[in-house]
Amino acid sequence: MFPNKIKLSLFLCLSMCLGIGILRFSYTALLPVTREAYDWTTNFASLLGSANLLGYLIGAFWALKLPQNQKLPFYIQMAAITGSLSLLACAFSNFSASWYIGWRILSGISGGLLMILSPSVIAQCCQPEDRLSINFIGFSGIGLGVLMATLFLPWLDQIATQIAWLLLFSCSALICMVLIFLLYQFKPYLTDQSTQTTTIPVFNGLFLALLMVYASSAFAYVPHSLFWIDYLSNTLNLNLYWINFNWILYGIGSALGAFVAFVAFLLARKFGNFTALKILYSIYVLAILIAVLNVYPIFTFVSSFLTGMLNPAVVFLTSYTILQLFNQQYKKLWSIATLVFATTQLIGGLTFSTLQKFGASYHHQFMLASFILLIGTLILMGYLYRHPTVQIKTKDKKFKHSIKNL
Template structure:
């Protein structure tokens, strides 16, 4: 790889690591200890989770409205810095509840901006033949960020919760410095005026099929991303060691997600790989209901962790390959749809819990919704035309 491509890969990796891995999943990883240390109720902890999802939705909508010009670099820097401060402000107890709600919304907004704007910068600055490898390395940052958020779990009985949040804040500060340095080298390659061609793209059923499948995955992964630890603790009665072990497996799976999608796409093409990934995703969620053997729980943790970033990466890259310069607009639509369904799903599953719907029933519902999304994707990509559009790189 050339020096420019290495820098683009590092830039995207850092953005995904901060925007999704740390700003989104650090809360889930640290939630049990934070609840205990700060005296939060289960209801308030759920509200904070929804606040982050709301912020992600706002960030995705905001990013969609921004022109695809040099202004994106300014917003990326602002998003990274405010995201770092959101971690800092969640490290201290005894503030009013609205304080934590505000900063979890800010964290979500930052994540939404980074998720859309950073890949858009890369799409402008890299050559066509280098896109796949750069995006694969870059989207691996999601898994790396999740893995960083899980590294504290075995040591939370030795360090304070506040210290864990501050360490994450330090990671975010280092990433902010790296992003600012790298962005200065890409500015001259970005558009100085908005490119109008992105508004002229003709969408077809293929894009909407990708969108539906992607949105269904947003709904399906809610139980694991919000309630998995609570399920392991209260439903299965696992000890802290085994809860931490399951979450570390989730982080390890996340770190391998983009690589798995990359390897499959090289061998089978984008659409076939997406159908394979979604099928595995359905099984990974479903086996969470089979708690007879701990190995099934381990497998569910690992594969749900792996398949979420795998699907995100390959969906993003497929849209980039199919629609080129319209990527930012269409990836914004996809992310906005993902965020909307994610928020609705979070509220829906919280409501189901209120009405005493069991975790097993929630996992079944999640896997069923993803099954519907996968079936319609398989239907719309069965034609010879779709097979010709697949990219086997």
Template sequence: MCLGIGILRFSYTALLPSTRLAYHWDMNFASILSSANLLGYLIGAFWAMKLPQNSTMPRYILLAAFSGSISLLSCAFSGLSEIWYIFWRVISGISGGLLMILAPSIVAQCCKPEQRLTINFIGFSGIGIGVLVATLFLPYLDRISTQSAWLILFAFATVISMVIGILLHIFKSQLTAHAPQSDKITAINGMYFSLLIVYACSAFSYVPHSLFWIDYLKNTLHLSLYDINLNWILYGSGSALGAITAYLLARKFGNFTTLKILYAFYVVAILIAIFASHPIFTFISSFFTGLLNPAVVFLTSYTILSLYGAAYKKLWSMATLSFAITQLIGGLCFSALQHFGISYHHQFMLASTVLCLGTIQFFIYSYAQQKRPIQKHHSQ
């Protein structure tokens, strides 16, 4: 999770302004690269969904880890063909999509049911840790070259990939011994589709902060380098706290109540970005959008696992695929809005509105289900 989402995805967002300047990219090409990464994520999610749930999964995790690491190295060199950067951004996205589905699927298959909440929390906390790592050296970008920043990330990602390779040996025998009973998806009820809708809405609404936040702070609000760095560090710090926040709330209030709380706050966290009268608003938006994304990803994943058990890989793949498709649509949509001169303020309003609609339908469906307990479909 740390490598696939935290570093492979967010390093580009963090380094976009300095890379654009150093490599003389215009905004249109930067948007194309962002969309290429989202397309790769979609391909990776679809590929992972089609892979068998057996002992071959670790091979694909290693392939994704090292390919993603090389994609970071590819961005360390300027003056190359545009196709070069587009290709490696697609590879980075594919790697992220594979890791996002295969890593939790392996752990879910091999751990005891009573340990799933804790182990999922530990795993998905890697997203926030990776985002935090990608932000740590931002205050020093005026002292090091853009190439050095990319090389640092490549070195870190390579070390993580080697550690993953060592740790994966733990699962080889377990994956053979604990083969899933069936790949069939059975007894999907309306709750899954309600979760799917609000999760997809969060993917669309997440795009402005995940791809264009630094550009907004620098070129629209014209904040100082200190304020921009502080915003991004707050984003990374919030991301690091996302999974633990969702974990503690879920232990206290339960999965569904916690998801309602998180999505409601997510709407506000995105909308508050439009208030530019004082930097405090961007600080709040940075911290809480950073916190809430890994929080809802973790808790949505765990909720699907707790409800549907053996079908988790297929259903989580479908959820990640819907997230990737909606995110790609969002990336193209927001890039088009920028091309036509629509302000960032209007883009944040659109993002919060879409998430608000998704959250409302989730509230309504959950309320309608209160009189009828949700059946669990997992094997103990």
């Protein structure tokens, strides 16, 4: 008898909310006011963004090495607690640069661990036929976390920066307690699968093509995830009201991302699962590119909403696809996918930071991001065009039907 679906969905939702939504996007949302309040330079603020990406890479690599057994809850709990403390650490000014860099790295490590280990727990604790609904609800937590990071924006000119960070810490601490409670109930269902996770993963062209486009989305994801508020504030010189409106649109889009992926999945049952991914990635390219069209506010509104929506959508569909294609090797392959995502993301962060030092505008960065994602999308499309009758073995009959016409 497996745990209740509602508890599993809540667990994954809160893990994604904390690990990706809050720990990542709270910094983006609060960056302009924090930089001003703490007297940070632009270069140091950019360095902290790269430090978080480095931590995410470390967390993804660490998760790849962890055995899939009853110790997983311990690592998830420690990641959640450490990530929450990193928010508390940012609530205090006048500390040394190493203080903030260290905590931003720890925040990234926590996010990487939560991103990989939490879905792995779900894979062991649910029935195969429940995976879609649980992952659908769970990955919507990314958007929920982004929305939580936006709650304080309308009042940032009325409350102290320290208060905003303390409120986020309070929310994350509450999430931690719920996660610990749920993990205690899941632990008996976790079995030792070390013999399975140590086997060499079976790579094929389909997985590698999927990996390439997923990695390119990591690179393209950086400008909006780290610099969007700064772009709206210091490049477009928007007032606080319009900055808040754009970021709230980003949060709403993120919250709807998993629902969009679910709709795409239903359509994919007729036309093929990867058809949905091709459509989503193609729209993603345009969503990033139109950020440079700042003549009319509608372009920034659309870019905010679509980029917020498409990131959790492609993460959800990618994770679920790997889970259904490779089943017992899911943790290993999802760890590899997340590791590649984190590595490319870090490269993207360092690339964009370097471009800023050499005077490249945000417009150039958005154009580069959309171009890289376009290349990844074309790689996936090219593979599927050359292999129109790909057959994947899986025990999930619904999923087999959804991809049989690739």
